[in-house]
Amino acid sequence: MFVHHVYFWMNPGATESDRQQLAAGIRSLQAIETIKMSHIGTPADTNRDVIDRSYDFSWLVIFDTSEGQDIYQVHPTHLKFVEECKHLWRKVVVYDSIDR
Numbered sequence: 001m002f003v004h005h006v007y008f009w010m011n012p013g014a015t016e017s018d019r020q021q022l023a024a025g026i027r028s029l030q031a032i033e034t035i036k037m038s039h040i041g042t043p044a045d046t047n048r049d050v051i052d053r054s055y056d057f058s059w060l061v062i063f064d065t066s067e068g069q070d071i072y073q074v075h076p077t078h079l080k081f082v083e084e085c086k087h088l089w090r091k092v093v094v095y096d097s098i099d100r
Contacts, residue, residue, distance in 0.1 A: 001036075002063040004072070007055040009035075013058045017082040018088050019056070024057050025085040032075050034068035035061055050057065 008026075026040050030093060039060040043053040063069045072078055 001006055002066045002069045003097045004061040004069055005095045005097075006061075007032045007052065007093045007095075008057040008059070008089045009083055011090045012055040014056075014088065014097070022085055022088045023056060025088075026057060029061075029072075029081055032072050032077050034071045034075075036064050036068075037062040042057040048075065056089075069096070069097060 008022065010022065023040065029035070030038050039058075041058045041060070043055060046053075046084070061069075063072065
């Protein structure tokens, strides 16, 4: 299993329309056939010292294999998402993990 977790911080002054556009762009990625499971989220209302709620969206994707993730990275739908939505974020952080 390969887990790909992406966190997005939107540009300062982002509008609700910008948020909707980014959410729609992320949702478009769900059509990529190598994705086994996915989840689009926003910060939960939890408050502990170890929780970072500074991001705007998270995109959790699970693939059967690292090869599936490699296909996702160069898939035309993913490339289109980056091209059409990159102006909406100021920062992206990715955490990838594999089974141990």
